[in-house]
Amino acid sequence: MYQSFIGLEIHIHLTAETKAFCGCNARYGDEENTNICPVCMGFPGVLPTLNEKAIQMSYLVAKALNCKLSPKTRFERKNYFYPDMPKNYQISQFTDPVGRDGHIDIEIGDTIKRVRIHDVHFEEDAGKMIHAGDMSLLDYNRAGYPLLEVVTEPDLVVGEDAEAFLKSFRRMVRYLGVCDGNMEEGSMRCDANVSINLQGAGLGEKVEIKNLNSSRFVRKALNYEIGRQSEMMDAHKVIIQETRLWNENRDQSEPMRRKEAANDYRYFPEPDLPPFMPSAEFLKEVDDSMCELPFARKQRLMSGHGLSSDQAEYIHDEKYRADFFEHCVFAGADAVQVYSWLSSDVKKLLNRTGLTLEKCPLTAERLAKLIALIEEGQISGKIAKTVLDYIFEEDKDPDKICDEKGLVQISDPGAIGKIIDEVMLKNGDVVQAIKDGDLRQMGFLVGQVMQASGGKAAPQVVQSVLKEKVLG
Structure with a gap:
């Protein structure tokens, strides 16, 4: 009956070492209000200086999203008052962002969906408010962080689409090395815009949902909001354009304020920053920083290494894991065997030890050698797990x-035969039962031989020699 439209505004902290327009550290977790200076605090007479590394990362993301890169990107002041915004304006981009009119292909279930990108723009972040009882505290360490905002067109339909998009986007920026994608720490944040209308009637009244710090909450909030708006339309109530917060404790959205329009921010050109015009050398550095993106890599893992979609999904989810996998295969290991070890025993050990694949003692060469030892018959699969430990x-x-x-x-x-002789001597009744036709007892003897050998006897050889000695 109703058609829903979802667009996302995703903010990512770029992994530049310093802030967008000053030399303060852009580092999470430091003591409050220690990474600040007159520039990021907006003192009179100070002048901002553009962080070229951060703007290069911005162009890299825009390129990865297939955007038209801006030959001249401008900065504007976005004016609004809020306690965590020390200047009472934000240096941002509006008329000439880093990139426009892009797209990204994502997997939603078994289908591929193309999502259009409206624009990618570079700006500075605000500080952080900490509410404690009846007072609010301000930490300005985050004020001025290099921030990139990616705005999609309203091409998504339900919460599950948005969740899939966020996971794909997070994977992409981690592959590019421009953001760690940690939503809990706030280095990646998402605001979601949703509207519903009668089928074929176009966009409805837009509602923005804030305070979404996980892809799961994005899914839940959007589906709740679609349901809420549907009920309002059923009751012939008017949906107003507003900003709402997601209450994760109650699993519902709640009103925050009426939604602002662009003219409410009184954008005007930033007088202290000239337009940025990327040189040919700059754009070459952007090109050189590009890597194979996750979507393409998954397709290649399937076509080039024979992995199933689910297997390739697990391997390509983290860039280091995919690199590790391919190094193992290039070292001669079977692709499916490498996947099996990484997704089971290695994963369990990483969870148990609290280590990551990057920082654990297991290298790609060591895993490839471990698999080779099994294939060469030098160790069994069971022994290999002990070796991994x-x-x-x-x-x-x-x-x-x-x-x-x-x-x-x-x-x-010959060596295994001697062990079998000792086991048969100790278990004469079992040997006789097998000779009388009870072949189920053969498994018992195999187990006894394996135990007597300390688990070192090759199981296939044990079964072959034992069958020959017992049954002739």
Whole structure:
């Protein structure tokens, strides 16, 4: 009956070391109000200086989003009063942003959806308000952080679409190395705009939802708001253009204020910053910083390495994991085996130790060697898991661990035959039962041989020799 329209405004903290227009550290977690100076606090007479590294990252994101890059990007003052905005204006971009008219392809379930990008613009962040009881505290460390805002067209339909978009976008900026994508720390934030209308009637009255610090909350908030607006239209009530907050404790949106329009901000050119015109050298550096993006990489993992969609989804989710995977394969390991180890035993060890793949003792070369030892018959899969534990504990190569711990698999039929003879001697009744036709007892004898060998006997050889000795 109704058609819904969703557009997102995503803000990311760029990983430049200093703020957008001054030399203060742009670093999360430092003591409150220690990374501030007269420039980012807006003292009279100070002059801003553009952070070229941050603007280069901005152009990189715009390029990754297939935007038309601006040959001359301008800065404007966006005027509004709020306690965490020390200058009472924000240096931002409006008329000439870094990029316009882009798009990105994302996966939503089994389908590929193209989402249009309205614009990408560079600006400075505000400070942070901390509400404690009946008072509010202000931390200006974040004021002036280099911030990039990406605005989509209203091409998404339901909360699940927005959640999928955010996950894809977060993956992309992490691949590019321009943002860590940590929504809990505020380095990636999202405001969602949603409207509904009768089918074919176009956009409805836009409502903005703020205070969304996870992709899951974005999904829940949008679906709630679509339901709320649908109920209002059913009751013939008027939907007003407003800004609402998401109350995660009550799972509902709540009114905050009437939605501002662009003219409410009284944009005018920033008099202290000239337009930025990227040089050919600058644009070449942007091109050189580009990497293979996640969507393309997933397709290549499937076509080039034979992974299924689900397997490729797991591998490509983090750039370092995808690089690690491909290094293992280039070292000779089977792709599906590498996926299996990374998604199961390695993942469990990382969770147990609290380490990341980047900072753990397991290297791509070590995992490839571990898989090779199994394929060569030197160790069993069970022993390999023990070796993996030792790699994490002792930070050594797998073959060295096998030599030091005596973990090399016994595959010599003669040596295994001697162990089998001892087991058969101790379990004569079981041997007779098998000869009488109870083949189910064969598994018991295999287990006894494996136990007697300390788990080192090659299972396939054990079964072959045991069958020959018992059944002839």
